[in-house]
Amino acid sequence: MIDTNQTYLSNVVNKYFNCNLKELLNTYRVEYAKELLHAGKCSLEELPQRCGFASRSAFYASFSKIVGMSPLRFLAREQNNLLLESMIYV
Numbered sequence: 001m002i003d004t005n006q007t008y009l010s011n012v013v014n015k016y017f018n019c020n021l022k023e024l025l026n027t028y029r030v031e032y033a034k035e036l037l038h039a040g041k042c043s044l045e046e047l048p049q050r051c052g053f054a055s056r057s058a059f060y061a062s063f064s065k066i067v068g069m070s071p072l073r074f075l076a077r078e079q080n081n082l083l084l085e086s087m088i089y090v
Contacts, residue, residue, distance in 0.1 A: 006021075009021065018069060026066065029052050029053060029059075029062070030066045033050075034067070037074060037075050039070065044075065047071065059071075086089045
């Protein structure tokens, strides 16, 4: 753990990242989820737990807020992009 108090850490995060600590953590968790989805290393069912979310609903809410679409829509878009890329390079 970091040897500091929560108030100090929260102030540093607010100053340098322009968000609160929870938002910063969720941003990193969602970025990790996007990487897992892109690589095909995780199903939508296991994704929230693997990325550190306490519930599926919290994961979906954070993902949608940060990415601008649901995880399912993001996955469909990624799969479509991979298909298009494979057609271009054939």
